[in-house]
Amino acid sequence: MIVGGGVVGCYLGSKIQDQEIWEAKNQMHEKTCSALFSRNIAKFGIPVEESCLNEVYGARFFSDNESFEVRQRTVQAHVCDRLEFQRSVEKMATDNGCKITYGKRWNDEQDDYIMGCDGAISGVMKSMNMTRKFIYTYQVEAQLKSDPDFVQLHFGGFAPGFFAWIIPMNENEAKIGLGIQQGTGNPKARFDEFVAKRNINLSGVSKIQSALIPVYDKKPVTLDNKALCGDAAAQVKNTTGGGILFGCAAADILKEAVDKQDLTYYETRHRKELIPKLNDHDLVSKILQRADYDRLFKAVRERHVDELISEHGDMENLSGLKKQFFKRPLTMLAMARAMI
Numbered sequence: 504m505i506v507g508g509g510v511v512g513c514y515l516g517s518k519i520q521d522q523e524i525w526e527a528k529n530q531m532h533e534k535t536c537s538a539l540f541s542r543n544i545a546k547f548g549i550p551v552e553e554s555c556l557n558e559v560y561g562a563r564f565f566s567d568n569e570s571f572e573v574r575q576r577t578v579q580a581h582v583c584d585r586l587e588f589q590r591s592v593e594k595m596a597t598d599n600g601c602k603i604t605y606g607k608r609w610n611d612e613q614d615d616y617i618m619g620c621d622g623a624i625s626g627v628m629k630s631m632n633m634t635r636k637f638i639y640t641y642q643v644e645a646q647l648k649s650d651p652d653f654v655q656l657h658f659g660g661f662a663p664g665f666f667a668w669i670i671p672m673n674e675n676e677a678k679i680g681l682g683i684q685q686g687t688g689n690p691k692a693r694f695d696e697f698v699a700k701r702n703i704n705l706s707g708v709s710k711i712q713s714a715l716i717p718v719y720d721k722k723p724v725t726l727d728n729k730a731l732c733g734d735a736a737a738q739v740k741n742t743t744g745g746g747i748l749f750g751c752a753a754a755d756i757l758k759e760a761v762d763k764q765d766l767t768y769y770e771t772r773h774r775k776e777l778i779p780k781l782n783d784h785d786l787v788s789k790i791l792q793r794a795d796y797d798r799l800f801k802a803v804r805e806r807h808v809d810e811l812i813s814e815h816g817d818m819e820n821l822s823g824l825k826k827q828f829f830k831r832p833l834t835m836l837a838m839a840r841a842m843i
């Protein structure tokens with residue numbers, strides 16, 4: 504049985520035939536999410552043509568007094584309509600013979616396998632005696648003129664432990680949001696601080712949303728006949744909070760484990776293949792949390808790290824970039840100095 508009919512639960516249902524999917528909400532709903540998916544989404548066969556609102560080529564990073572840009576010549580990511588995207592993945596699950604029952608909340612019922620895809624505040628995870636930490640977020644859609652080719656990431660005191668973002672849906676409208684570490688205030692108040700500090704003139708504000716992002720924490724993803732997948736397993740990039748591609752990658756492995764009737768296969772391959780990549784994101788996020796952003800971003804420009812990221816960056820897999828850093832010890836040293 505699959506618990507949770509979000510994107511990851513439905514994607515898993517598109518891989519394992521004829522599953523029961525229990526979804527607590529009464530109907531298909533839009534999850535709070537920026538729905539920015541890197542080009543790596545193509546690997547999972549989820550169609551984005553129907554839901555794609557915009558395509559971006561790079562990102563601009565801002566601190567209080569510095570900025571840098573990374574860009575490529577080809578499309579790097581799709582900005583999607585989250586509800587349409589959900590609809591596409593649900594169709595993949597039902598086309599594979601799955602039955603989604605809305606308004607059905609899992610409450611410790613038993614089955615051969617309990618596949619917990621029930622999101623950040625997962626009941627299946629709690630039944631496995633686990634707890635997590637969270638990033639608290641606040642996001643709106645609004646009219647805002649911005650370069651549609653670039654997402655913007657803003658770092659500063661307004662977003663302790665995380666950042667604020669502007670994700671263009673077109674040149675006149677954007678998703679604007681912010682995340683903060685648990686225990687560092689109210690995300691709406693922090694959002695207002697961000698908007699004021701960066702002189703952002705929002706109008707026509709709609710779709711005000713707030714939600715939790717689980718912090719990836721290296722905890723196990725299985726216990727007895729239970730397996731966690733997606734946000735329930737905190738398979739999330741700690742750099743950005745993005746969880747859909749890692750959740751789908753985990754679902755691919757979980758499908759194989761179910762075929763083999765062996766959940767330890769899921770745990771082992773998860774450790775071997777996904778954890779090293781999630782660890783890289785965790786390391787970068789820890790570095791960013793301690794950084795003086797002005798000094799760091801200045802060093803990024805002066806040492807041409809922006810060019811390195813443009814050439815070798817991948818939104819999911821940081822290993823290529825890591826190798827380039829190891830080939831340049833002086834650059835590494837300069838970056839380390841900028842952070843002390």
Ligand SMILES: Cc1cc2nc3c(=O)[nH]c(=O)nc-3n(C[C@H](O)[C@H](O)[C@H](O)COP(=O)(O)OP(=O)(O)OC[C@H]3O[C@@H](n4cnc5c(N)ncnc54)[C@H](O)[C@@H]3O)c2cc1C
Nearest residue numbers: 507509510511527537538539609621622733734745746747
């Ligand atoms: C502000 C914000 C911006 C984000 N932006 C991005 C982004 O740009 N790109 C990206 O990749 N990721 C992004 N994410 C993360 C992304 O939204 C999640 O990783 C993703 O939605 C996780 O999918 P999921 O299916 O695991 O969980 P969910 O989407 O949370 O789905 C879980 C489902 O389980 C149901 N459920 C819960 N409990 C039960 C129960 N007991 N019984 C039955 N059903 C239950 C819920 O109703 C829900 O439908 C963002 C998150 C936030 C908060």
